Amino acid sequence: MNDTPGWASPGSAPSDGREPDAPGPAGSADRPGPEQSADRPQQPGDAPREPGVKWSKEQPPAGQWSAPAGHTGAGGPAQAPPPPPGGQGRVTPPPGGPGWGAPPPGGQGPYGGWGNGWGGPPPAAKPGVIPLRPLGIGELLDGAVSTMRTYWRTVLGISLTLAVLTEVVVVLLQRFVLKDSSAAVLDDPSATLGELTDALGDLLLSSAVLYGITLIGTVAATALLTTVTSRATLGRSVTTSEAWRDARPQIPRLFGLIILLSLIxxxxxxxxxxxxxxxxxxxxxxxxxxxxxxxxxxxxxxxxWLMVRLSLASPALMLEKQGITKAMRRSSRLVRGSWWRVCGIQALAAIIAYVVAAIVVIPFTFLASAFSGDGVTGLLDASGGNFGWTFLIISGIGSVIGSTITFPITAGVTVLLYIDQRIRREALDLELARAAGIQDHGATGGS
Incomplete structure (x- = not known):
C-alpha cells in the first residue's frame, strides 16, 4: 500500500481508515481504528498502537477513497486529489487501448477530427499521380515522371509521333533553307563589321526558326498529353485513340494559338x-x-515575361474547351500574382529537359560526325556550306529519342502546373475528389 497523500493505487486500502459516509473530522486519518490488526506492520507516521486493538475486517471497496481537501503529508504542501472513478482523470491507459495521441475507438480524435493528436492533419487523398492539394516543385516533377512511367504506351506513342514530325521539318530546313555560312565569317579575323552583322543576323534567324519549330512541337505535345495527364491525376488510364478523340475538336484552335503566340x-x-x-x-x-x-x-x-503569362493557355484551351483569346486571358489570370513561381518551375523543367536531351543527343552528334567521313571536322559538308545528309539523319535520330523523352516532362509539368494553380485559386481539388469518388475530401483537411 502506498500512503503518499493524494494518490491511491488500485486495489489498496484507503489511507484514512473511514467509511465514505462515516462522520468525523478530516484529520482522523492518523488515529487507529477500533480493531487494528496486531500483525499489521508499523508504518511511518502511524499513531502509537494500543494493546488489543485490531484492524477492521470490513473495508470499503478499493479505489473509492480520496484524500480530504487540503490534506498534507508530513508537513508537505497540499496535493492534487486523485482522479475520480470512471476514468475522468489522467490515468494510464489499459494495455492494448488507445494512447494519448490516438483517437478513441469509433470516434474522431481531437483538434478538428485530425485523429493523430499532435501529428498534424492527415495526408491528402492521392487517387492518381499527385495528391489533391497545392503542390510543391518536387511533386510537380514527380507527377510528370510518374505519368510517363505509368502510362508509357500512350505517352511515348504521342511524343514519338510529334518528335518525328518535328525533326523531319528541322532536317529539311537545315538542308535546303538554312545556310551555315555564318560559322566561316565569325571565325575570320579579317571580316568587316558589316559581314559580322549579316552573319550574326543569319545565325539568329536560323536559331529562331529552329526554336519556333521546337516550340510548336512542345505546345502540340502539351495539348495532346493534357488529356492523359488530367486523367492520370484521377488514377484513370487513357488510350492514344481516346486522347486523340478528346483533343481533335480543339486542334484547329490549338494551331491558331500556336501561330498567334509565335507571331507575338x-x-x-x-x-x-x-x-x-x-x-x-x-x-x-x-x-x-x-x-x-x-x-x-x-x-x-x-x-x-509575356510568354510566362501565357504559358498555361494551352491546357486551359484543351481542358476548358475555350477559344483562343479566352484561353490566353485565362492563363493570364491564373499566373497573375505567381509569375516568379510559374517562371521558376517552367525554367527548371526546361533545364532538366535540356540536360536529358543533351545526354542523348551529344553521343549521336559525335557518331554522326564519325560516319560523315571527316570525323569531328566533318560536322559540316564541304560543298555549299550545307549540312550533310549523313550527319543530319544520324543526329536527327538522336534528337527524336531526346524529344520523345523530354516532351512528356515539359508537357506534364505545364499541365500539372495549370491544375495546381486552379487548386490554389479555385479549390479544384474538391471537384477532382468528387470525380475520383472520394467522400468528405474537404472536411478532413485534405484540401
Missing amino acids: AAGIIAAGAVPGVLLGLAAGPEVGFGLTLLGIAGAAVVGI
Whole structure:
C-alpha cells in the first residue's frame, strides 16, 4: 500500500481508515481504528498502537477513497486529489487501448477530427499521380515522371509521333533553307563589321526558326498529353485513340494559338530590333549594331515575361474547351500574382529537359560526325556550306529519342502546373475528389 497523500493505487486500502459516509473530522486519518490488526506492520507516521486493538475486517471497496481537501503529508504542501472513478482523470491507459495521441475507438480524435493528436492533419487523398492539394516543385516533377512511367504506351506513342514530325521539318530546313555560312565569317579575323552583322543576323534567324519549330512541337505535345495527364491525376488510364478523340475538336484552335503566340514573340523581337536596324541603315552598321543588340535584349525580357503569362493557355484551351483569346486571358489570370513561381518551375523543367536531351543527343552528334567521313571536322559538308545528309539523319535520330523523352516532362509539368494553380485559386481539388469518388475530401483537411 502506498500512503503518499493524494494518490491511491488500485486495489489498496484507503489511507484514512473511514467509511465514505462515516462522520468525523478530516484529520482522523492518523488515529487507529477500533480493531487494528496486531500483525499489521508499523508504518511511518502511524499513531502509537494500543494493546488489543485490531484492524477492521470490513473495508470499503478499493479505489473509492480520496484524500480530504487540503490534506498534507508530513508537513508537505497540499496535493492534487486523485482522479475520480470512471476514468475522468489522467490515468494510464489499459494495455492494448488507445494512447494519448490516438483517437478513441469509433470516434474522431481531437483538434478538428485530425485523429493523430499532435501529428498534424492527415495526408491528402492521392487517387492518381499527385495528391489533391497545392503542390510543391518536387511533386510537380514527380507527377510528370510518374505519368510517363505509368502510362508509357500512350505517352511515348504521342511524343514519338510529334518528335518525328518535328525533326523531319528541322532536317529539311537545315538542308535546303538554312545556310551555315555564318560559322566561316565569325571565325575570320579579317571580316568587316558589316559581314559580322549579316552573319550574326543569319545565325539568329536560323536559331529562331529552329526554336519556333521546337516550340510548336512542345505546345502540340502539351495539348495532346493534357488529356492523359488530367486523367492520370484521377488514377484513370487513357488510350492514344481516346486522347486523340478528346483533343481533335480543339486542334484547329490549338494551331491558331500556336501561330498567334509565335507571331507575338516574333513581333516583340522585331520591335526591339527595328530602331537599331533603322539607325544602322541611316548612319552605318557600326552605329546601329550596339543599339540593335540592346533592343533585342530588351525585347527578349518583355517576350519572356509575356510568354510566362501565357504559358498555361494551352491546357486551359484543351481542358476548358475555350477559344483562343479566352484561353490566353485565362492563363493570364491564373499566373497573375505567381509569375516568379510559374517562371521558376517552367525554367527548371526546361533545364532538366535540356540536360536529358543533351545526354542523348551529344553521343549521336559525335557518331554522326564519325560516319560523315571527316570525323569531328566533318560536322559540316564541304560543298555549299550545307549540312550533310549523313550527319543530319544520324543526329536527327538522336534528337527524336531526346524529344520523345523530354516532351512528356515539359508537357506534364505545364499541365500539372495549370491544375495546381486552379487548386490554389479555385479549390479544384474538391471537384477532382468528387470525380475520383472520394467522400468528405474537404472536411478532413485534405484540401
